[in-house]
Amino acid sequence: MPIHNNEIADDFDRLADLLEIEGANQFRVRAYRDAARTVRNDTRNMADRIEDGEDLSEIAGIGEDLAEKIKTIVETGELPLLEEVRLRVPDALSDLMRIEGLGPKRVKALYHNLDIETIDDLKDAAENEKIQELEGFGRKTEHIIKERVERFAGAEKRTTLLVAEDIAESLVEYLKQSKGLKDIVIAGSYRRCKETVGDLDILVTAKKDSSVMKRFVDYDEVIEVILHGKTRSTVRLRSGMHVDLRVVPEVSYGSALHYFTGSKAHNIGVRKLGMKKGYKINEYGVFKNDKRIAGKTEKEVYEKVGLCYVPPELREGRGEIEAAKNNALPDLVTLNDIRGDLHCHTTATDGHNSLKKMTEAARERGYEYIAFTDHSKHVTVARGLDKKRLLKQIDAIDRLNDKLDDIVVLKSIELDILEDGSLDLPDSVLKKLDFTVCSVHYKFHLSSKKQTERILRAMDNPCFTIFGHPTGRQINEREPYQVDIEKIIKGAVERGCFLEVNANASRLDLNDDACKLAKDNGLKVAISTDAHSVSDLDFMRFGLNQARRGWMEAKDVINTLPLKKLRKLFQRG
Template sequence: MAVHNADIVALFERLADLLEIEEANPFRVRAYRRAAMTLQDLPESAAQMVAQGRDLTELPGIGDDLAAKIKEVVETGRLRLLGEVEARTPSTLAALTSVPGLGPKRVHQLYEQLGISTLKQLEAAARAGRLRGLPRFGAALEAKVIEAAGRQATRERRLRISTAEDFARGLETWMKAAPGVGQVVVCGSYRRRRETVGDLDILATAEAAAPLIAHFTRYDEVAQVVSQGPVRSAVRLKSGLQVDLRVVPDESYGAALVYFTGSKAHNIALRRRGQERGLKVNEYGVFQGDRRLAGAREEDVYRALGLDYVDPVLREDRGEIEAAANGDLPRLLTARDIRGDLHAHTRASDGKSSLAEMAAAAAALAYEYVAITDHSRHATIAHGLDPARLAAQIDEIDRLNETLQGIRVLKSSEVDILADGRLDLPDALLDRLDLVVCAVHYQFGLDRRAQTERIVRAMDNRRCNIIAHPSGRLIEERPGYEVDLEQLIEAAAERGCFLELNAHPSRLDLDDVNCRFAKAHGVKIALGTDAHSTIGLGAMRYGVDQARRGWLEPGDVLNTRPWPELKRLLAR
């Protein structure tokens, strides 16, 4: 069985959760979480690295012991240590930590005092009112547990875009090796670069479909052939992911690409526009009666309908058809427009690389600058910097900048927004920074009004430049805290603040809709990877995709500017 990075990440995260529930050594727990983060950010397959005999200890945060465990998972599909831990601590306990408000200590408490080890048992206990009697629980947390359990029951299984990529790359490679194949493209929400993907849709061209379909079903990760016909097939992988294949002739490739990329709402709008012009639009082409007007190329399909070409990321029926008809489509941001990264960590807080290593990695990406935003002191779990340590880091960055050419390290900090809206570090120290990134990392349970007012009060401090990951969500892990994002955007516009689009694929926060709302209010967006290693800097492409989905152009993004211009924008 092929082992994906996502498989290893899941095993390490489950092991870390269970060890933390057991109250194991926190440094040991943190080592597995950091290893999982490294593998999550890794742009290549760990399994391939093992097969090639490469040294895994060259990866950030991976020592000999962790490298051996990665190799064990790749070669056996299992992690022996996890099995040992699960023998004494139910593996289902790890899932309980996904419930908002339930950290490992509370999960341990639930297991020891009430014997709760599954989500179903947790929901039943909450509905029976048995949780509120426990120390550090209460009626409010009990209500949250009931609400979260309801969401779990109805939630569709979806993959983060980065995890979907891991599967898509292998499938593309396999399909492109098929005899007689022409084009191979993964379509659907994956091609539209949505932040999550439910399944994968592959479009391929070939003169004969049958050999291609047979090749598809022989893929070594296929667990079940769900359906198989003359031009299409569906399979379910061993991971549970469904993959659909459609084979078309070259003359229909463009029309099929439009159709299978979607979205459904976008396709309906195209068909409606065609009908208004006496045309029929489907996956085979654009037709006037029996005459095919277009079909081989996507651009021709749009042109036949009197439209400019619409980039896949915009195809959500949010005004892109009207804009394409009027020549008003945005000139979308590209990776080439990005001049630097405005959110990165070093090992001074919870990162895995040194200051010099992060600067060198940013320079290798042809960046002009990188902001080092290690956590402030309140984030004790992240080894946050107190005033003395941050002052020392500022001096270290000044010394390093004297030795660098072509890259500038910006002095910054990811400063906690305290419960009352104050910033976690003294103003006099913040005045020494090039920019200040402010974030909520605790007290997620405030109501919508209180949480919004808390963040707006932080923006009242003229030293606050950027609000990091404004909703606080973790995709497929936890919902964001209650906050009025529209009010935050309006407040940022009034105060000259900016909002972050956190490019890490577990966040992608702001979402695309709020990026567009910010653009409409003249609030510029800062793209930052939240990198905790040199590898993590590569996540910028996910942020660029999200920005493009939000209709952002280069002028809407802070870090498309050279440093002198960026410095002027940051001045409040």
């Protein structure tokens, strides 16, 4: 039974939670959290690395002890240390830490004073006004906890695209070994590259004697077979994800792919166009008087209703049908357009690889430039760069550039935007950089008005270049802070600043709607990975997904520019 990276990471995260609640050494706790992030973000499956004989301890941030623990999880499905800690600390307390604002000290207090172990316990205590009686909580805190518990309980549980990829690709590779299989593709929100995925819809074409359906229900990650038929089966995987497999005839393959890719709004729009021409369009084809006249390919379906082909990322019912009718769809940005990454971290602060190693990885990806934006000193990380250390890093980059002839390392930093809108390093040193990335890392709970004013005030500084992860969200973990994103976008245009599309798979910030809003307002963005390791550089594709869903073309993205033009763009005023 294959073990996925997310399952390994979940074990490390839960272990870190329980150890922190227990009061363990913070360095030990942080090591497990860092390992969880490293494993979850790795674009290669740990099980595959082990099978290939790789030494996991050579992965940045994974030492020999953690490597051995990963190997144990892959081989046995369990982490013995986690089981040991669970005997001392109730496992459900880890779930309480998913509630924003409940750190280990508060969870420990709730457990010891009110016997709160579960989300339901917490909800009951808040409703009965028991939490406000505890020291360090109060009525206001109790009210906030109650609101967040309700939001947490009501939130739709969806899987990030990175995790869905790991699950889906393993299953598809397994199904490809089926006898008589021809075509196989994952449709639905997965194909539309939505940032999170609910269920998986897999379509195949196959010979009549194909073994694909039996092989599907026999997959060793299946924990429940909900439906098993000749042309359709549905299962639930160990991850909790539901997967639907449909065998469709080749003559209907394009129609079925179009139908099951969605979205519902897009499909309704296409069907309405078909009705005006006297056609019936469904998953089986395009029909005229019960005669199938198209459906083998998606292109045929679109052509029959007078549309050019619409890329899956645009199929959301947001004007793409009208644009396709007028042959006015955008020429979406691609990975080949990207010339460099403008937000990366090194071992100077909280990254896992050196300047040199990260630069070599960027060169291998064919980049013309890469920027290192290690954190500033204020609140983000304990080892953030102060003025002295930043000047030292500038010198190190100059020396590295002297040795390079096929890639340029840009000098930058990720600055904290302070509560009053100031930046946490003086302009005198910031002027020595090629540009800056400025981000909100604390005081997330300001009102929308105050948060917006804070950011616009920071943008007034001529040393402000790119606004990093502009809403501060972490998918399934932290809600975006309140901010008027339209006002921020317009403010950036007025000041000659840019917004980032953070491609980290757990952020994907800006979201697709905000990307479209930025494009509509003439604001260019930087698609950057916020990489903390070499493998994180591969996140670029997720940022591209967001930009493409927001109708963005190469001209809308600043890191598609050659270096000379990029430098000119960075010169404000």
